[in-house]
Amino acid sequence: MNKNLTNDQIKAVVQEAYNVVKSDTGGKNADYIPYLANVSSSLFGLSVCLPDGEVIEVGDTGYVFGIESVSKVPTAILVMKQYGADVILQKIGADATGLPFNSIMAILLENDHPSSPLVNAGAISACSMVKPVGDSAGKWKAITDFLGQLCGSPLVLIDELYKSESDTNFNNRSIAWLLKNYNRIYDDPDMALDIYTRQCSLGITPKQLSICGGTIANRGVNPVTKTQVFDKALAPKITSMIATVGFYQHTGDWMYTSGVPAKTGVGGGVLGVVPGVMGIAAFSPPLDDAGNSVKAQKAILYIANKLGLNIFD
Numbered sequence: 252m253n254k255n256l257t258n259d260q261i262k263a264v265v266q267e268a269y270n271v272v273k274s275d276t277g278g279k280n281a282d283y284i285p286y287l288a289n290v291s292s293s294l295f296g297l298s299v300c301l302p303d304g305e306v307i308e309v310g311d312t313g314y315v316f317g318i319e320s321v322s323k324v325p326t327a328i329l330v331m332k333q334y335g336a337d338v339i340l341q342k343i344g345a346d347a348t349g350l351p352f353n354s355i356m357a358i359l360l361e362n363d364h365p366s367s368p369l370v371n372a373g374a375i376s377a378c379s380m381v382k383p384v385g386d387s388a389g390k391w392k393a394i395t396d397f398l399g400q401l402c403g404s405p406l407v408l409i410d411e412l413y414k415s416e417s418d419t420n421f422n423n424r425s426i427a428w429l430l431k432n433y434n435r436i437y438d439d440p441d442m443a444l445d446i447y448t449r450q451c452s453l454g455i456t457p458k459q460l461s462i463c464g465g466t467i468a469n470r471g472v473n474p475v476t477k478t479q480v481f482d483k484a485l486a487p488k489i490t491s492m493i494a495t496v497g498f499y500q501h502t503g504d505w506m507y508t509s510g511v512p513a514k515t516g517v518g519g520g521v522l523g524v525v526p527g528v529m530g531i532a533a534f535s536p537p538l539d540d541a542g543n544s545v546k547a548q549k550a551i552l553y554i555a556n557k558l559g560l561n562i563f564d
């Protein structure tokens with residue numbers, strides 16, 4: 252997408268979005284993971300990373316929050332990078348589920364593959380594929396090194412969140428073993444699940460998240476570090492997956508209203524990608540019924556409408 256916007260214009264609109272959405276009281280923190288229930292609901296940060304490396308920040312952009320499902324995006328790119336874009340399509344898939352992120356029904360309905368690496372089943376499957384297979388420490392290093400390159404700085408595990416999530420992830424345990432039943436897990440199921448749980452428990456700031464989005468929008472070149480982190484051919488692949496399932500059962504409504512591919516996490520983060528133009532990150536813990544941050548989506552929608560960022564337009 253080609254837009255003739257000045258950095259000052261973008262900055263003004265990001266600030267406006269923040270002001271307009273700040274006092275919204277909709278939604279509720281995730282509470283099925285005890286750690287997330289206790290994060291302050293009033294936190295709110297917006298960050299935009301532009302292709303020239305400028306990062307615009309408003310609000311709580313230095314707060315370290317749980318990346319949760321947004322971590323599915325970097326791991327999917329890593330698996331594409333390790334195996335090629337066709338293999339991930341064949342072993343995992345790229346379909347929308349139209350169902351909640353942790354749906355078991357989605358696995359049963361589409362039992363030839365787990366649909367998409369951006370829902371829990373496909374993400375656990377993707378973690379099982381990460382090389383080196385059979386080596387938990389090696390997989391973890393591959394994932395965290397890659398995330399650090401995408402964001403331009405390392406991410407740190409939130410130990411308390413990891414413990415909270417590991418103690419309560421019974422549904423995800425069922426998913427891992429159901430995938431095993433269908434031969435759609437490519438390493439030890441418990442190891443793949445643990446890697447998935449750990450990656451969801453990584454801490455990230457809105458600023459880091461916007462740089463990650465900026466790297467995808469900038470075809471694999473991190474706009475801040477100027478490093479080519481992944482092949483440019485993979486950028487439209489991951490962006491199409493984000494557009495297809497990024498808001499789970501509300502993805503169609505979201506794409507219809509905003510036209511911005513974006514991926515949410517139950518920690519309250521949303522990662523938006525406007526190809527060639529910007530990465531947008533918004534963070535606010537209260538969520539809608541599908542697990543998408545209410546304020547974050549309103550802020551991104553405001554920015555998209557004001558700046559004309561609908562990718563279908």
Ligand SMILES: NC(=O)CC[C@H](N)C(=O)O
Pocket residue numbers: 318319320321352353371416423448451515516517518542
């Ligand atoms: N949508 C999400 O952010 C869900 C991630 C969370 N770790 C889970 O598996 O339930």
